[in-house]
Amino acid sequence: MSKDTPPSPPRLSRRRAPVTLKQRIVRRVLMLIPMAALVILVGRMGWLDQAADKLTFSRTSWFDNTALVEHFRTIVTHNGMTADAKDCLLFVVNGNDPADATRIQVMEKHSGKCPGDRNTLPLLFTLRIDRLDQKALTDWQSPGMFHPLP
Incomplete structure (x- = not known):
């Protein structure tokens, strides 16, 4: 190493490419679908009613x-x-x-x-x-x- 160039700080992670708008939309949709299915399942099973009853009664x-x-x-x-x-x-x-x-x-x-x-x-x-x-x-x-x- 020469004395003219300062040492660069070590990188802890790889640098990622910027996320495009299309990638953001796809990620959100892929997260939203299972969450919506889970909410519907919990509502149909009656777990929300039971939890609300336990909290309020x-x-x-x-x-x-x-x-x-x-x-x-x-x-x-x-x-x-x-x-x-x-x-x-x-x-x-x-x-x-x-x-x-x-x-x-x-x-x-x-x-x-x-x-x-x-x-x-x-x-x-x-x-x-x-x-x-x-x-x-x-x-x-x-x-x-x-x-x-x-």
Whole structure:
């Protein structure tokens, strides 16, 4: 080496050619397609509903009828108690029951996108909620005999 030229600093990586607009678009599309498919899959599997339920349902929600109905709507549709969609279920809360034995009737709705005879509203099962102890029992598959939720 001569004394006239200063040593060049070592390069840690190879120098890349500039990225063209076409390459940027292709990269973004290739990233967007799997992400969109993943979002659709997660939505169809109901994982978003379950995650939202876990985040929003708290100890005080047991005394709020709206929160309680939405919580059990998610549970009932995701644990196989009914094959109906969430929007095709009607929850009727008996407001005259005491806090330790509130009854919620789960009925099958037949209107809009829900198939079936519009003149019927069949009872699927009943939930018995103990708000004080935060427990739920159901008579699913055994009318009149209550047991813990599956």
